[in-house]
Amino acid sequence: MRLILVCSVVAFLTAARPAPPARAPIAPDEFRVRYYRLTLDLDPASETLVGQVAVEGLATSPLLRHVGLDLASTLAVDSVAVRGQAVAFSRPGDRIELDLPRAVPRGEGIALTVTYHGHPQGRGFSFGAHDGVPMIASYGLPYTARAWWPCRDTPAAKADSADIVVTVPEPLVVASNGRLVAVRASSAGTRTFHWAVRYPISPDVVSVAVTDYVTVSASYHTARGDSMPLVFYVYPQDSARARQDFAVVPEIMRSHVARFGEYPFLREKYGIAEFARPSYREHQTLTAYGSSLITGDHSNDRILAHELAHQWFGDLVSVKNWSHVWLNEGFATYAYALWQEQRGGRAAYRAAMAQADRDDFSGPIYIADSTNLAALFTATTFDKASWVLHMLRHVMGDSAFFGALRDYLRAYTYAAATTEDFQLVCERRYGRSLAWFFREWIYGTARPVYALEWTNASDAPGGSRAGVVTLTIRQVQSEAPPIRMPIDVTIATEQGAAEQRIWDSLATQTFALSVGGRATGVTLDAGGWILKRLVPPSGLEGLRYMHPGHQLDLAGLAALRVADAGALGRLMGRGAGRGRSSDRGSRSPPCSGRARRPRAA
Numbered sequence: 001m002r003l004i005l006v007c008s009v010v011a012f013l014t015a016a017r018p019a020p021p022a023r024a025p026i027a028p029d030e031f032r033v034r035y036y037r038l039t040l041d042l043d044p045a046s047e048t049l050v051g052q053v054a055v056e057g058l059a060t061s062p063l064l065r066h067v068g069l070d071l072a073s074t075l076a077v078d079s080v081a082v083r084g085q086a087v088a089f090s091r092p093g094d095r096i097e098l099d100l101p102r103a104v105p106r107g108e109g110i111a112l113t114v115t116y117h118g119h120p121q122g123r124g125f126s127f128g129a130h131d132g133v134p135m136i137a138s139y140g141l142p143y144t145a146r147a148w149w150p151c152r153d154t155p156a157a158k159a160d161s162a163d164i165v166v167t168v169p170e171p172l173v174v175a176s177n178g179r180l181v182a183v184r185a186s187s188a189g190t191r192t193f194h195w196a197v198r199y200p201i202s203p204d205v206v207s208v209a210v211t212d213y214v215t216v217s218a219s220y221h222t223a224r225g226d227s228m229p230l231v232f233y234v235y236p237q238d239s240a241r242a243r244q245d246f247a248v249v250p251e252i253m254r255s256h257v258a259r260f261g262e263y264p265f266l267r268e269k270y271g272i273a274e275f276a277r278p279s280y281r282e283h284q285t286l287t288a289y290g291s292s293l294i295t296g297d298h299s300n301d302r303i304l305a306h307e308l309a310h311q312w313f314g315d316l317v318s319v320k321n322w323s324h325v326w327l328n329e330g331f332a333t334y335a336y337a338l339w340q341e342q343r344g345g346r347a348a349y350r351a352a353m354a355q356a357d358r359d360d361f362s363g364p365i366y367i368a369d370s371t372n373l374a375a376l377f378t379a380t381t382f383d384k385a386s387w388v389l390h391m392l393r394h395v396m397g398d399s400a401f402f403g404a405l406r407d408y409l410r411a412y413t414y415a416a417a418t419t420e421d422f423q424l425v426c427e428r429r430y431g432r433s434l435a436w437f438f439r440e441w442i443y444g445t446a447r448p449v450y451a452l453e454w455t456n457a458s459d460a461p462g463g464s465r466a467g468v469v470t471l472t473i474r475q476v477q478s479e480a481p482p483i484r485m486p487i488d489v490t491i492a493t494e495q496g497a498a499e500q501r502i503w504d505s506l507a508t509q510t511f512a513l514s515v516g517g518r519a520t521g522v523t524l525d526a527g528g529w530i531l532k533r534l535v536p537p538s539g540l541e542g543l544r545y546m547h548p549g550h551q552l553d554l555a556g557l558a559a560l561r562v563a564d565a566g567a568l569g570r571l572m573g574r575g576a577g578r579g580r581s582s583d584r585g586s587r588s589p590p591c592s593g594r595a596r597r598p599r600a601a
C-alpha cells in the first residue's frame with residue numbers, strides 16, 4: 001500500500017511548546033584527577049573508619065593556587081599534606097579547602113594526602129549486620145562518595161585508575177572494584193585486601209562491601225576466546241539461591257555485548273556483592289545487590305539485566321552531571337527489553353516495554369535541578385526514559401538507532417556525556433535534526449491521546465474513490481500541544497492487512513490511504529511503538545476504562561455524543577478538545593492497552 005495523500009489540516013494549535021530548560025552548570029574543572037589510593041581501616045566494633053586517601057591530578061587552570069575536595073563534615077580531618085608536606089586547610093561545609101604551597105601551572109601534577117577518621121553518616125556508607133555478622137557497605141548514590149572518602153564528588157571527574165586497600169578483622173572479606181591483587185594477614189587478627197582498578201572510574205561507583213562473604217563464580221568467554229571471571233560475593237546461607245539466580249548473568253552478558261560492544265572492564269571482572277539494603281547500585285565491576293533480591297527463582301532477572309547494562313551506561317560512559325541521569329537509567333531499563341528480544345523475539349520485547357509503561361509519569365525526563373534527589377530516580381527517569389529510547393528506535397530505524405548507540409559509547413568511552421551529546425550522535429546517524437523529538441519527550445511531559453475515525457472514501461456522499469480509506473486522527477491530550485510522531489497504521493481489508501506509516505503532528509489531521517480494497521478495520525500503532533493513549537470504544541464503559549480514577553458526570557455523559565472528545569475532556573474537567581468535533585458518524589476505534597490512571601491534575 002502507498003500513502004497517496006496527506007491533507008485536510010482541520011485545526012492547528014499554535015500553543016508554545018516547552019523550551020529546553022536552562023542547563024545546570026557542570027562543575028568547574030580546576031584540576032583533573034588521575035589517581036586515587038584509598039587506604040581504609042574499618043572497625044565494625046566501634047563502627048569507625050580510619051582513612052588515608054592519596055589524590056594525584058593535573059592542574060587544568062592556568063595557575064592553580066587553591067584546591068578543594070568533597071568530604072562530609074561529620075568526618076574529622078586529621079591532616080592534609082601536599083607532596084608529603086603538611087598544609088593548613090579549612091572545612092567549609094562538606095568541603096576541604098586548601099591553598100597550595102606554590103601555584104601550579106597548567107599541566108603540572110599535584111599530589112595530596114588526606115588523613116581522616118570518624119563514623120560515616122547517611123546512606124552513603126553503613127555499618128550493620130546480617131545474622132549477627134558485621135555487614136559494612138558503601139552505597140554510591142549521587143553526592144554520597146563524600147560520606148566516606150575525600151574526592152571530587154561528581155560523576156564527570158573520573159580518575160584514570162585507583163587502588164582500594166581495606167583492612168578488616170578476620171574472618172571478614174572485602175569486595176571492591178577492579179581486581180583483587182593481594183590479601184595480607186597480620187598478627188593482630190586483621191586482613192588487608194588490595195583491589196586495583198586500572199580503568200577510569202567515577203567516585204560514585206567506587207565501593208567497598210564487607211562481611212563473611214563466600215564467592216559463587218562463573219566465567220564469561222568473549223568471541224575472541226578470552227575469558228573473564230564473574231564473581232558473586234554472597235552471604236554463606238544465600239549461596240545456593242545466588243547460584244540459581246546469577247546463572248543467567250552470562251546469557252545477559254552475551255546479549256548486552258551483542259548490542260553495546262565488548263564488556264568495558266574485561267581485564268578485571270564483573271561481580272555482584274550482596275548487601276543489606278533492599279536496593280541495587282551499579283558500582284563499577286561490582287554491582288551492589290540487596291539480600292531480599294536473591295530468591296533462587298529468577299524473579300529479579302530484570303534487575304540483573306539493568307545493573308549489568310549500567311557497566312556500559314553509567315560506568316563506561318558516565319553523565320557529566322546528574323541532570324542527565326536518564327542516560328544511565330533509561331538505557332539500563334531498556335537493556336532488559338533488548339535482552340528479552342534477544343531471548344524471546346519481538347513479542348517478548350513488546351511485553352517488556354508494556355511492563356515499563358507506568359502511566360503516571362510526572363515531570364520531564366531531564367532533571368533541571370541536578371541536586372533534586374527525589375526527582376533523579378523515578379519511573380520517569382527509568383521507565384519513561386526506556387520508552388523514549390524505544391520510540392527513538394522506531395523514529396530512526398534499527399540500523400541508525402543501534403549504530404548511534406555504538407557511536408555514543410565509542411565517543412564517550414571512559415568519559416562522561418550529556419543529553420545534548422547523545423542527541424548529536426543520534427542526529428549524525430539519522431541525518432536530520434531530532435530537536436523536535438528531544439523537546440517533546442525529554443524536556444516535555446505529555447503523551448499523545450489519539451482519537452481515530454476512519455471511513456472508506458467510497459462511502460462518503462458522492463464518493464467514488466474505491467480502495468481509499470480516509471483516516472482522521474485527533475490529538476486530544478489536554479496538557480500539551482500536538483505531538484509529532486510517525487504512526488504505523490494497520491488497515492485490514494478483505495484481501496488481508498497491511499501497514500503504512502504516517503507522520504502525525506497536528507491537533508486534527510486527515511490522511512487518505514490507498515489500500516487496494518475495502519477496509520474492514522484500522523489500527524493505530526499495532527506494534528506498540530508510541531507512549532500514548534487511545535480514546536476508547538464509545539459509551540460509558542470506554543470512559544471508565546480511560547479515566548478509572550475520576551468521578552464521572554454520568555448525566556452529562558449520557559447526553560454526550562462520545563465522538564466529541566473535546567466535550568469529553570471538558571466534562572472530565574481537563575480542558576481537552578482542541579480538535580474539531582466531527583459531523584460524520586464515528587466508528588469504534590480499535591483500542592489497546594490496559595486501564596490507565598490519569599496523571600495528577
Ligand SMILES: [Zn+2]
Nearest residue numbers: 306310329332
Ligand atoms: Zn539503574
